[in-house]
Amino acid sequence: MFIRRPPRWVMPERDATPESIFLNRRQLLGATGIGLLAANVPSTVRASNYDTSPEVAAELYPARQNANYLLDRELSPSRDVLTYNNFYEFGSHKDIWERAQNLPVKPWMVKIDGMVAKPIEIEAEDLIRKMPIEERLYRHRCVEAWSMAVPWTGFPLKELVKLAEPQAGAKYLEMRCFMKPDVARGQRQRWYPWPYLEGLRLDEATNDLAFIATGIYGKPIVKQMGAPLRLAVPWKYGFKSIKSIVQFTFVDKQPMSFWEQLQSREYGFYANVNPEVDHPRWSQATEKPLGQNNRVPTLLYNGYAEEVAELYKNMDPSKIFY
Numbered sequence: 578m579f580i581r582r583p584p585r586w587v588m589p590e591r592d593a594t595p596e597s598i599f600l601n602r603r604q605l606l607g608a609t610g611i612g613l614l615a616a617n618v619p620s621t622v623r624a625s626n627y628d629t630s631p632e633v634a635a636e637l638y639p640a641r642q643n644a645n646y647l648l649d650r651e652l653s654p655s656r657d658v659l660t661y662n663n664f665y666e667f668g669s670h671k672d673i674w675e676r677a678q679n680l681p682v683k684p685w686m687v688k689i690d691g692m693v694a695k696p697i698e699i700e701a702e703d704l705i706r707k708m709p710i711e712e713r714l715y716r717h718r719c720v721e722a723w724s725m726a727v728p729w730t731g732f733p734l735k736e737l738v739k740l741a742e743p744q745a746g747a748k749y750l751e752m753r754c755f756m757k758p759d760v761a762r763g764q765r766q767r768w769y770p771w772p773y774l775e776g777l778r779l780d781e782a783t784n785d786l787a788f789i790a791t792g793i794y795g796k797p798i799v800k801q802m803g804a805p806l807r808l809a810v811p812w813k814y815g816f817k818s819i820k821s822i823v824q825f826t827f828v829d830k831q832p833m834s835f836w837e838q839l840q841s842r843e844y845g846f847y848a849n850v851n852p853e854v855d856h857p858r859w860s861q862a863t864e865k866p867l868g869q870n871n872r873v874p875t876l877l878y879n880g881y882a883e884e885v886a887e888l889y890k891n892m893d894p895s896k897i898f899y
């Protein structure tokens with residue numbers, strides 16, 4: 578359950594590093610020039626850290642934790658989180674983290690366009706530097722019924738919306754992933770409607786919870802998790818949280834997202850988590866947290882009802898939970 582007060586339990590060092598240690602490490606970093614390492618991650622995974630410039634890594638990570646976004650559960654072990662991924666651009670199975678290392682992420686140009694005051698194109702690190710960076714502990718519930726609890730670093734999506742100055746007629750924000758079939762071999766599979774695309778209604782995009790992750794476990798985000806910019810909307814099924822975004826476009830029509838194009842009966846636009854609305858092929862009542870052998874009950878809006886239920890109060894429930 579999501580709460581708004583600091584947790585009483587102590588986070589194990591293997592899962593998260595307290596800020597004081599982060600800060601000491603940052604000083605150490607300055608002295609040694611060595612990247613931050615998360616405990617308990619295989620060395621091969623460590624090598625996969627997003628190759629951000631060392632100055633940006635030292636300047637921004639780890640970020641101060643926002644005490645409004647904590648959890649009542651332990652964080653998932655980083656080893657599991659960093660090696661069990663969905664990133665269909667690199668294959669339709671979970672073991673893609675090594676392949677994802679082929680993705681060149683620097684420079685990474687991002688377009689912010691569509692119905693905005695002035696379209697811009699900006700390099701990801703320049704964008705990140707303009708934003709208020711903080712750490713938030715979020716839950717993540719995949720539609721496939723596995724889940725995780727992770728410390729993201731990043732900035733509220735509403736800050737990007739503010740920067741863009743959308744026109745009055747803009748109603749949705751469409752987000753597009755890269756298209757690079759030379760390195761992302763999954764994109765050679767022509768039956769998928771590449772590039773991966775997702776969308777949010779503008780009031781969803783400006784909800785406090787909507788977050789752009791640029792880091793994880795106190796350091797720059799790894800490629801397999803969506804470097805350099807990845808959406809985190811924890812009240813929705815995980816497929817809404819698009820990775821490696823290259824374009825934010827403000828539009829007046831509801832975007833048709835990647836999975837919706839493939840199978841609209843199973844993957845709708847809203848995709849809000851609800852344990853009482855089953856996927857056509859399996860139950861959504863429980864989930865399996867990464868790194869655990871048990872299942873736990875799934876919560877309405879993944880535990881964030883207090884923050885987001887208001888967004889849907891006048892809507893037909895049959896439209897918002899699939």
Ligand code: MTE
Pocket residue numbers: 661662663664665666718719720754773801802803814815816817818819820821
């Ligand atoms: N973004 C892109 N570009 N490609 C994808 O295949 N998969 C989605 C989402 N974002 C996906 C994506 C799905 S189905 C899930 S559950 C989450 O990413 C998984 O995020 P993780 O691998 O960081 O846990």
